[in-house]
Amino acid sequence: MLNEYLRRHDGVITLAQARSVGLSRQSINRRVHAGLWRQCSRGVYFVDDRPFTDAARIRAAVWAFGAHATASGLAAAWWQGLARFAPAVVEVTVPRNSSGRARSGARVRRRDLAPADIEAVRGLRVTALPLTAIEAAVRGRGGRSVMDRALQQDAELRQLWAAQLRNKGRYGAPAARRLLQEASDGAHSAAERLLVTLLKGAGLTGWRTNRRVGRYKADVLFVKAKVVIEVDGWAFHVDQESFQTDRRRQNDIALLGFQVLRFTWLDLAEYPERVLATIRAAIRA
Structure with missing residues (x-):
């Protein structure tokens, strides 16, 4: 059960997840001390018998902020196949009342996401495709291509507008609104x-x-x-x-x-x- 769990989650596991498959805290500590597991952050581990991939890095960064943390921005875009390259810094959205501190390799955004703006993809909480598209589209270069890929997949323009209206006060909202207005004539690319x-x-x-x-x-x-x-x-x-x-x-x-x-x-x-x-x-x- 443990090996299957690690295979599906890029070799990353949390303390709570390890306990749920029958490992005690002592057995986890023994694995860390023996160099078999690497502690990425408090309560998050990587089993060091495989490459530490971009997927493992993003998963570990998000899980480091707890069960209610959500990958967002370009990290979510890459996870959902909207961006070709994984970002060097992982954007993580946490609830406003979260006590998590910023960590190296991660950028924290504090806000309360609506349930409609969260989905699970391969066992990781990420912003839902419409919100991901409009947020990642205004991050860095090639933003329009991110929105294009979302519209060429399952997202519809009305869904992107709905996500925009639910999150009007966020960083980058005015630029995303301009992109949506450009796309409103029905041309997807x-x-x-x-x-x-x-x-x-x-x-x-x-x-x-x-x-x-x-x-x-x-x-x-x-x-x-x-x-x-x-x-x-x-x-x-x-x-x-x-x-x-x-x-x-x-x-x-x-x-x-x-x-x-x-x-x-x-x-x-x-x-x-x-x-x-x-x-x-x-x-x-």
């Missing part, structure tokens, strides 16, 4: 939002975002002209499987009688006039 900005700035009308065409949702659809625009953003669509899926999707839409245009982030950012000329030619045809 930074590249899609850039395309929408170009279309609006050029005065082009008759288009809608994320409208169904057959069994797919087109990024942008010119309804009367039957022109579909698909955007390859820089935050996702990077693996071979996604590449093949996108091409199959494009062919299926074309077979329904729609002209399909594809643009990349580079097209939109560096050659906007060329993009607009192509779109104008397509909708006039």
Whole structure:
């Protein structure tokens, strides 16, 4: 039972957890003194027969602040697959009345989270995906990509807005509100939002975002002209499987009688006039 517990929890275990699987305090101390277990903080241990991974580091940092501590910010984003790299400093949210002190490698935020803003992922309390997305999006560089990944997963824009409104007084709330306002036109990726900005700035009308065409949702659809625009953003669509899926999707839409245009982030950012000329030619045809 102990080995299975350690396997599922990256080799990290608390005193209470160890006691629950039958270990006494004396047997835990013997393991520490023998160098088999490393004490990360008071009541939190790492079994030193495996690499101390980023997952172990984040889990140990959160558990060091007690049972009601929650990973938040970029730490939660990495844990939930929204960020590619684990942060060097682990952000931990604890209740306002918590007595926990700051520790090396961790940044403490004191606030009372609503139950809707907490979830358990692989046995660790983290901020729920919508709150994670809007908080991590304003931490460091590449923030928009974090929100993009959340929207491309299971999160919906209305859920992100609800999390924003429940946590209006937090650090970074104004910047997150601006990102949500940018996304409110229905474009889920930074590249899609850039395309929408170009279309609006050029005065082009008759288009809608994320409208169904057959069994797919087109990024942008010119309804009367039957022109579909698909955007390859820089935050996702990077693996071979996604590449093949996108091409199959494009062919299926074309077979329904729609002209399909594809643009990349580079097209939109560096050659906007060329993009607009192509779109104008397509909708006039």
